[in-house]
Amino acid sequence: MKIAVLSGKGGTGKTFVSINLAAAADQSTYIDCDIEEPNGHLFLKPEKLKIDPVKVQIPTVNKEICTGCRKCVEFCKFNALAYINKNLMVFDDICHSCGGCKLVCPENALSEKEKVIGEVQKGISESVNVITGILNTGESSGTPIIKKALNSIENNRGLTVIDSPPGSACTVMDSIKDADYCILVAEPTLFGAHNLNMVYELLELFNKPYGVVLNKCHKEKNPAEKFCKEKGIKILEKIPFDNELGELNSNAKIASRENKRYKELFSSLLEKVIEEVKNETVINS
Amino acid sequence: MKIAMPVESKSMDNNVYQSFGRSPYFLIYDLQSKESVYVDNSAATSQGGAGIKAAQTIVDSGANVLITPRCGENAADVIKSANIKIYKSVVGSINENIKALEEERLSILQDIHAGFHHHGGR
Numbered sequence: 196m197k198i199a200v201l202s203g204k205g206g207t208g209k210t211f212v213s214i215n216l217a218a219a220a221d222q223s224t225y226i227d228c229d230i231e232e233p234n235g236h237l238f239l240k241p242e243k244l245k246i247d248p249v250k251v252q253i254p255t256v257n258k259e260i261c262t263g264c265r266k267c268v269e270f271c272k273f274n275a276l277a278y279i280n281k282n283l284m285v286f287d288d289i290c291h292s293c294g295g296c297k298l299v300c301p302e303n304a305l306s307e308k309e310k311v312i313g314e315v316q317k318g319i320s321e322s323v324n325v326i327t328g329i330l331n332t333g334e335s336s337g338t339p340i341i342k343k344a345l346n347s348i349e350n351n352r353g354l355t356v357i358d359s360p361p362g363s364a365c366t367v368m369d370s371i372k373d374a375d376y377c378i379l380v381a382e383p384t385l386f387g388a389h390n391l392n393m394v395y396e397l398l399e400l401f402n403k404p405y406g407v408v409l410n411k412c413h414k415e416k417n418p419a420e421k422f423c424k425e426k427g428i429k430i431l432e433k434i435p436f437d438n439e440l441g442e443l444n445s446n447a448k449i450a451s452r453e454n455k456r457y458k459e460l461f462s463s464l465l466e467k468v469i470e471e472v473k474n475e476t477v478i479n480s
Numbered sequence: 481m482k483i484a485m486p487v488e489s490k491s492m493d494n495n496v497y498q499s500f501g502r503s504p505y506f507l508i509y510d511l512q513s514k515e516s517v518y519v520d521n522s523a524a525t526s527q528g529g530a531g532i533k534a535a536q537t538i539v540d541s542g543a544n545v546l547i548t549p550r551c552g553e554n555a556a557d558v559i560k561s562a563n564i565k566i567y568k569s570v571v572g573s574i575n576e577n578i579k580a581l582e583e584e585r586l587s588i589l590q591d592i593h594a595g596f597h598h599h600g601g602r
Contacts, residue, residue, distance in 0.1 A: 237531040268536065271529075273527070273528050273529050274526055274528065274529025274530065274532045275529055275532070276532075277532050277533075277535065277536045277558045278536070279536070279538075279539050279558055279561045279562045280561055280562055281559070283559065284557070284558060286529065286532060286554055286557075287498065289528060289529045289532065289554065335528070339582075405540065
């Protein structure tokens with residue numbers, strides 16, 4: 196079973212919920228798809244690391260054959276090509292590796308070369324298999340890293356927790372694509388409710404089953420909770436604003452491994468989610 | 481000599497546009513014939529790589545000089561490959577900038593910035 200954890204903004208507690216869910220299960224795989232800033236490994240501290248580079252194809256031109264027709268320059272929607280002084284310039288960092296330029300070249304003057312844009316790390320942290328996607332700084336698209344990270348799951352039958360990137364863009368869509376269930380983590384602020392709405396709309400579009408975890412709850416009004424009630428969204432759990440949690444987090448400790456109360460909270464959250472997925476299967480079958 | 485400048489509207493009395501890649505138009509001004517031609521900047525609405533596409537437009541216009549308040553790294557690479565000189569614009573109208581260039585009061589643009597890429601969703 197694959198559970199994706201996402202939120203409309205950063206800092207709501209996606210990684211917090213993901214690592215604790217993974218640690219609460221008997222056996223699990225945790226995949227960090229927040230490739231621009233993966234930090235689940237800081238908590239899980241995986242050992243026996245295996246590192247695989249992630250490569251993409253970028254165009255390279257044979258100047259002898261290129262006639263300067265510019266069909267490739269006109270084709271590239273990312274403007275990664277320019278034709279200056281009878282010379283085709285390729286901007287590697289702008290290229291999204293779609294391969295279109297090679298297809299439209301009537302002279303077959305373009306070929307492709309490999310370029311490393313990041314890596315996928317695999318390791319073990321007690322009962323958790325840890326997979327971390329890392330995009331090199333300055334690269335334009337992280338989706339190849341996410342695809343490779345998601346394809347690195349070895350045990351497909353166990354629980355997989357996918358820690359998604361923040362927001363609702365391509366990288367998020369790629370990371371939730373194969374998820375059986377999505378957990379939305381939201382903060383008790385107006386901004387939090389606004390960003391919750393963004394991912395809510397995305398999931399409606401993807402037709403995925405989902406529920407919300409309200410994080411950092413305090414006694415004040417919770418606009419994210421109000422939003423859930425208005426839209427009839429299931430609230431799976433309310434995690435309190437707790438100094439102890441803050442301290443554990445800032446020391447890179449995993450709450451469900453350190454504190455019995457949080458072990459119980461996340462075990463119960465996991466059970467609720469498993470129950471939800473079962474119900475979904477019944478409805479859809 | 482032909483001068484290129486990012487401009488907000490098709491008027492010589494207006495100011496130079498504040499950026500290069502996203503400028504609505506480019507003025508191509510011929511210093512000898514005093515003829516001005518305005519070119520649409522098709523890169524202005526690009527999702528990414530606007531600087532590169534805009535620079536291609538400047539190169540294709542046959543300009544020898546670009547006057548702009550600023551210019552990104554990728555655009556500067558394209559422009560420099562075509563041996564076009566980049567001068568930093570001074571505060572004032574397009575006409576004042578042309579005059580400043582003629583009187584050799586403009587300096588070469590030094591602070592090529594690394595670009596404002598990757599803001600917002602991708």
